[in-house]
Amino acid sequence: MEPQRTAARQAIALRIADDLRIRIETGALRSGESLPTLHDIARDYDCGINSARTAIDLLKQQGLVVTGRGKPPTVRARPKRVERSSERHQMEKNLVMQPEDVRRNHGLAEDDMAASLDDFEFEAKYSLVAADRDLADAFRMPEGAALLRREYTHRDKRTGVLAAWSVSWLPNDLVQLNPEIADPVKAAWPGGTMHQLYTVDVEVDRVIDQVTAAMPTTVEAQAWDLLAGTPLLWVRRISVDTADRVVEVTDAQFPADRTMLTFHTSLTRWDTSK
Structure with a gap:
């Protein structure tokens, strides 16, 4: 199914999360690959670090990325269905x-x-x-x-x-x-x-x-x-x-x-x- 963008007017964090989610769902970002850093996201979207961090947290809640202390967020390997x-x-x-x-x-x-x-x-x-x-x-x-x-x-x-x-x-x-x-x-x-x-x-x-x-x-x-x-x-x-x-x-x-x-x-x- 074609990835769908969240409807209605978006806060910047939601737009960032949507963009990264679509990249994951289309395979542009693959299992195990690192996501852009918070500083890279803040630069690319002209937003604050807190907005970038909120976007990553949204992806974690959706089960799309994993994070660890001192490690960059990476695309989660899909568990065997x-x-x-x-x-x-x-x-x-x-x-x-x-x-x-x-x-x-x-x-x-x-x-x-x-x-x-x-x-x-x-x-x-x-x-x-x-x-x-x-x-x-x-x-x-x-x-x-x-x-x-x-x-x-x-x-x-x-x-x-x-x-x-x-x-x-x-x-x-x-x-x-x-x-x-x-x-x-x-x-x-x-x-x-x-x-x-x-x-x-x-x-x-x-x-x-x-x-x-x-x-x-x-x-x-x-x-x-x-x-x-x-x-x-x-x-x-x-x-x-x-x-x-x-x-x-x-x-x-x-x-x-x-x-x-x-x-x-x-x-x-x-x-x-x-």
């Missing part, structure tokens, strides 16, 4: 009936991040919790009902930065039918939760994705290595079985600057035979 598609739900269901050696080669790392689980520091934490009001509403069960909580963390081995994070809840009465589901040693389960539910005679019939956004806490921003102003997408996935029972609820975080959510919706065709 990961696509999260609703088609994954059907793919996971299709895998349930596949042999274990096939299921073992598919998962969050392989299918969403084009990597191997061995590329990440993977951690799974399991605990038994009582459903609060939010989860009770999601599961359509009484508050206090027993749930198995499972938190999954993937970190880049080189940088320690979060690559994926989610927390999942399962009704404990389902888990009791196959105690291996509650064993964190078996967290990297071939075929994932869909196959786990299959082992207790549960077939997932539909999946509901609810997407919201929020600004990260300081802890979250540090864990994900987020630039200032970058929101987190929160995706709640609700899995419903063929008996219309909610069998899993999952919350996952996705940084907005490196995530594309893709939803595929099949529409019923019109009956043109009439």
